[in-house]
Amino acid sequence: MTPDLRTERLTLSPYVRADEDDFVALFQDTRVSRWMGDGPRSEAADRALFGRVFTDVYPADRFAVWAVRHDGRYAGHAEIKPSPEPWLDGHELVYALTPAVQGLGLGRELAAALTAYGHDTLGLAEVHATVDARNAPSLSLLAGLGYTRVRDMPQEDGGTTSHLTHRRR
DSSP states (O other): OOOOEEOSSEEEEOOOGGGHHHHHHHHHOHHHHTTSTTSOOOHHHHHHHHHHIIIIIHHHTOSEEEEEEETTEEEEEEEEEEOSOTTOOSEEEEEEEOGGGTTSSHHHHHHHHHHHIIIIISOOSEEEEEEETTOHHHHHHHHHTTOEEEEEEEOTTSOEEEEEEEEOO
16 A cells, blocks of 8 residues: 655655546656657557556556655655666665756655655665656755665667666664
């Protein structure tokens, strides 16, 4: 079961069906989605992804997925899940904030909360992140939280993905 989490300024709670339009808007915003997974997808694909949270992820308790709220309003998406990458044996965090709240320091607050959840609640010795090597703000944010770059992996599209790890202290 995805628990509610709170930070100084954020509330992370399981999605509700009424969040669908906000979720889709976040994933459709290319300023955000260009850094996520394989990049922007169709609106139908993002709606299907949202639906799978309710038909696959939550019912099977596969991993934690949260709607992120700031001042009571939808502000982003977060999850910590077993990595789908075969070379990364462990859990990775995923997070995205709406452009309206970027630049307020909420990304650091969110990533810190996810990292603490991984270590303290899930008992993970390591929490991983995969970040497009061109995403300097995320790389800097994670480095500031103590993540270290493990390797850079070339991608088929010519880009590079950086693998970072945070080890329990």
